[in-house]
Amino acid sequence: MWIGGVRVPDGEKFVKGAPLRKSSRHTAIPAIALAVAAPLVVSTPVTAHADPAPAGCPAPVPVAQVGDGTTGWGLTVSKGTTPERFTVKVQGVLKDGIAPGVDMILAEADSPALDKAGSIWAGMSGSPVYTQDGRLLGAVGYGFSGTSKLAGITPAQAMYDILKKPEQARAAQASKPARLPASLQRTLVSRGLVSASAAQSGPSRLPLPLAISGLSQKRVDHLNRKLAREGAKVRMFRTGAASGRPAGAGEVVPGGNFGVLQSYGTVTWGAIGTTTAVCDGRALAFGHPYFTDFFGSPMPGGPVRLTAVTGDAVAVVPDSSYGAFKLANFGGIAGTLTQDRGAGVAARLGAGPASTPIRAKATADGTTRTGLTHVNRTVDVPDLAASQLWSSLDGARDQITAGTSLTSWKVRGVAAGKPFEFTVANRFADRSDATLEAGVDIATKLAVLADNPYTAVRFTGLELVASANGSYGQYTLRGMQVKQGGKWVPFKLDRGVRAAAGKTLTLRAVLGAYRGPVKTVEYRFQVPKKLKGKSASIAFGGGLDLSSGAMDCLTGQADGCGPRSFADLLTKVRTVPRNDALIARFSHGRGGPTFTQQKLLNHIVGGEFSFAVHVR
Numbered sequence: 197m198w199i200g201g202v203r204v205p206d207g208e209k210f211v212k213g214a215p216l217r218k219s220s221r222h223t224a225i226p227a228i229a230l231a232v233a234a235p236l237v238v239s240t241p242v243t244a245h246a247d248p249a250p251a252g253c254p255a256p257v258p259v260a261q262v263g264d265g266t267t268g269w270g271l272t273v274s275k276g277t278t279p280e281r282f283t284v285k286v287q288g289v290l291k292d293g294i295a296p297g298v299d300m301i302l303a304e305a306d307s308p309a310l311d312k313a314g315s316i317w318a319g320m321s322g323s324p325v326y327t328q329d330g331r332l333l334g335a336v337g338y339g340f341s342g343t344s345k346l347a348g349i350t351p352a353q354a355m356y357d358i359l360k361k362p363e364q365a366r367a368a369q370a371s372k373p374a375r376l377p378a379s380l381q382r383t384l385v386s387r388g389l390v391s392a393s394a395a396q397s398g399p400s401r402l403p404l405p406l407a408i409s410g411l412s413q414k415r416v417d418h419l420n421r422k423l424a425r426e427g428a429k430v431r432m433f434r435t436g437a438a439s440g441r442p443a444g445a446g447e448v449v450p451g452g453n454f455g456v457l458q459s460y461g462t463v464t465w466g467a468i469g470t471t472t473a474v475c476d477g478r479a480l481a482f483g484h485p486y487f488t489d490f491f492g493s494p495m496p497g498g499p500v501r502l503t504a505v506t507g508d509a510v511a512v513v514p515d516s517s518y519g520a521f522k523l524a525n526f527g528g529i530a531g532t533l534t535q536d537r538g539a540g541v542a543a544r545l546g547a548g549p550a551s552t553p554i555r556a557k558a559t560a561d562g563t564t565r566t567g568l569t570h571v572n573r574t575v576d577v578p579d580l581a582a583s584q585l586w587s588s589l590d591g592a593r594d595q596i597t598a599g600t601s602l603t604s605w606k607v608r609g610v611a612a613g614k615p616f617e618f619t620v621a622n623r624f625a626d627r628s629d630a631t632l633e634a635g636v637d638i639a640t641k642l643a644v645l646a647d648n649p650y651t652a653v654r655f656t657g658l659e660l661v662a663s664a665n666g667s668y669g670q671y672t673l674r675g676m677q678v679k680q681g682g683k684w685v686p687f688k689l690d691r692g693v694r695a696a697a698g699k700t701l702t703l704r705a706v707l708g709a710y711r712g713p714v715k716t717v718e719y720r721f722q723v724p725k726k727l728k729g730k731s732a733s734i735a736f737g738g739g740l741d742l743s744s745g746a747m748d749c750l751t752g753q754a755d756g757c758g759p760r761s762f763a764d765l766l767t768k769v770r771t772v773p774r775n776d777a778l779i780a781r782f783s784h785g786r787g788g789p790t791f792t793q794q795k796l797l798n799h800i801v802g803g804e805f806s807f808a809v810h811v812r
Contacts (some may be wrong), residue, residue: 249279249324249450253475254332256352259299264288268333271451272323272470273509274309274522279451282307284325284333287346287384293374293399294338294350294484295538300373300399301334301349302380304389313512315342319522322470322481322540324450325349335472335540337483338373338399342519346389348373348399350483354539355472358480363500363534373399401484407435407526410463410567410587414596436525438464440548440570443506443528448474448545453507454481455526456533456541458576460503462556462567463583465576468507468524472540479504479531479543487536501550502533502572504543554581556660558588565592574609577655578642581605582635589631589662599630600799601664605638608658611762612651618766623776625668625800634662641769644750650762671707671715671778673738673803678703692808695721697728701809705736705778707801719793721782727811732784734809738801739777746772775800782809 249271266286271279284303293300303325305316316339323336335355338348376384381395408416413434420432438460448454450473457466472480487500506527514520532549535542551570554577558565567588571580585603590596604621620641624634638660645653677684678693679702686706687693695701701723707715721734749757750768759765773779773794778801783790 250326250330250332253356253473254326254330254352256356257327257331257333258353259289259301259351262286262289262301262333266327266333268303268325268327270305270323270325270336272320272336273451273453274313274512275509277447277452277506277508279449280307280309282310282323284347284349287387287389288380290348290374290376290380290399293348294354298354298539299351300338301351302384302399303347303349305336305345305347309512310345313520314514315339315344315520316347317512317520317522319468319509319512319524320470322454322472322483324470324472332473335470335480335483337540338401340390340397340399341394342516344390344394346384350539352473355480355483356475358535358537358540358542359475359478361535361537373401406432406465407467408432408463408465408583409435409437410569411583412586412590412596415586415590435464437462438466438505438526439528441528442547443530447506447527448479448504448530450474453509453524453527454479454530455505455507455524456486457503457505457526458573459551459569459571459580460505460526460529461569462587463554463569463580464526465580465583466503466505466526468509468522468526474545477545479545480540481543482540484540485536485538486533486541499573500534500536503529503548503551504531504533504545506530552577552655552657554584554658554660556584556588556662558585558592558660558662558664560589560592560664561594561666563592563594565589567591571655574646574653574655577658578639578646581642581658581660582639585635585638585660585662586631588660589634589664593631593664596629596631597666598627598668599664599666600625600668601630601634601662603634603638603660603662605661606659607642607645607655609645609653609655611653615656616766618770620770620772622774623800625670625775627668630664630666630668631662640747640751641772644769645765648759648762648765650765668710669712669799670710670740671738671797671799671801672709673705673736673778673801673805674708674714675706676703676736676807677706677716687807689805689807692731692810694810694812695723697723697811698725699723703734703780705780707778709799715797717778717795717797719780719795721780721791721793723809723811724784727784730785730811732782732809732811733806735781735783735804735806737773737779737781737804739773739775739779740800740802741804742773742777742779743775777801 268284270282283306287302290300325333332352334349334351336347337350340346375398384390385392385395440460452471454471455468459465469482507524509524529548531543531545533543554569556567565588569584571577601624606619608617677686701721704716704718748754776797777794779794781792
């Protein structure tokens with residue numbers, strides 16, 4: 197399952213009412229746009245103001261012509277939008293270093309900016325590297341450690357080949373870079389370019405800095421801790437929102453900032469690297485894939501259609517534990533990413549891709565907060581719906597704390613060529629975070645639709661309405677009473693209750709309340725005459741328990757109760773019990789009809805039990 201842009205391992209539960217762990221604060225990274233490397237890897241350094249890049253698409257340098265000692269120069273941005281020059285000196289070529297048939301060029305990079313950062317920084321992936329005669333050697337894409345200036349360069353021809361390929365239906369999976377031969381390890385160590393341990397580990401992608409806007413630092417800290425516990429090589433940072441305005445003509449240039457967004461607006465989600473080349477209305481960037489998830493496997497979902505944007509670098513930030521990274525603001529929409537290959541990414545410059553709007557309105561403590569997020573891919577809608585809800589509700593409350601939240605959302609989409617639309621409402625309460633579970637609930641239900649095995653689904657719109665307050669309340673089923681002779685009489689569940697055929701059976705559920713008085717809820721059942729001399733059964737359940745079981749069926753964690761078609765799936769998603777529902781089911785024996793009564797209460801409800809009805 198994916199939550200707020202982050203994959204949560206199957207089986208991990210969010211316990212209603214359980215307090216969250218205290219958040220740990222990272223070093224202050226301003227809420228300014230975090231424009232760090234895209235799911236990218238390493239990149240290379242910079243120097244003083246650079247000469248312009250060679251015009252057009254420079255001729256590629258055949259790897260066979262590259263040798264130890266070859267020199268050149270590259271372009272990248274450390275601040276602002278103007279590319280700056282850095283120098284390179286080739287240290288060797290790693291055969292099949294990137295993938296079978298794709299070698300990796302190893303080169304030492306140098307510049308004042310690189311000296312200041314202490315290493316190659318995340319966000320330089322895609323920085324073009326040229327030979328002295330102006331041909332394109334390739335793009336920085338790999339590195340060794342947070343203290344090394346040694347870069348792995350993706351050959352130019354491998355990147356140009358991307359432009360010859362058909363646009364993809366699915367993102368590529370990155371190959372694991374090859375390890376260095378022992379002789380090359382010794383050479384690099386003897387030259388002082390890398391440590392012995394870094395040489396032995398070989399080139400790799402830097403830990404992924406993921407940019408997201410609209411969430412509080414506490415929410416981001418929570419997601420980072422979850423990622424760390426699962427061993428993900430990624431850190432999530434807060435960024436400023438991208439507005440969705442068009443980029444200016446000519447803003448995408450070799451060595452300039454190049455961003456990829458999976459969403460923009462209130463919740464902007466993506467990362468920034470560097471443009472490698474601009475060829476006939478198309479841009480190449482990164483020198484490695486964008487779309488591999490935090491655990492190294494391909495991210496899920498349909499065609500590669502993401503928003504390509506420009507950017508404005510704020511600074512290169514040193515980080516002793518993570519490695520230096522580029523902090524930047526996302527800029528205007530520059531085009532549509534249509535290729536995500538092992539050697540890099542490619543975008544059609546111009547208009548951005550079609551998007552699904554997520555609109556939200558949240559009210560709390562007399563404050564109303566609205567939001568609008570545009571999402572490129574249906575598979576990302578569940579995560580971003582949760583993030584949009586958290587953004588709006590947390591923003592309206594101006595805090596993350598205990599309380600109750602009410603949500604209602606309407607989703608529209610197309611499945612098998614036919615439109616669908618439905619609305620779901622629910623109540624949530626927690627003694628430490630009143631909105632977390634609300635987002636998880638929306639994300640899980642939408643993910644079940646997006647990932648269904650029956651037919652392709654495309655979401656066309658989502659509207660969220662939510663409110664929250666600081667009051668926490670929960671009811672728990674404690675027992676039952678039956679009305680006899682005008683009086684309420686408790687009975688033992690294991691003995692059941694007696695009822696007269698053809699008459700009304702009046703029952704009352706007894707509910708315990710969190711720090712509150714006992715509550716009773718009355719139900720009436722008409723007992724059919726045909727049941728005389730037989731037994732029936734009645735089951736009572738609170739929405740907390742019943743919804744948990746229903747969701748286990750939807751997500752495949754329970755056997756024998758899952759949907760049998762997409763239409764059945766829609767029905768099951770729409771009818772998952774609300775958390776504040778108290779539901780009674782009167783079953784007329786094995787194979788007989790079942791009659792259901794549901795009452796919505798003012799708090800969430802837990803507990804469930806059943807008992808026999810002896811009809812005389």
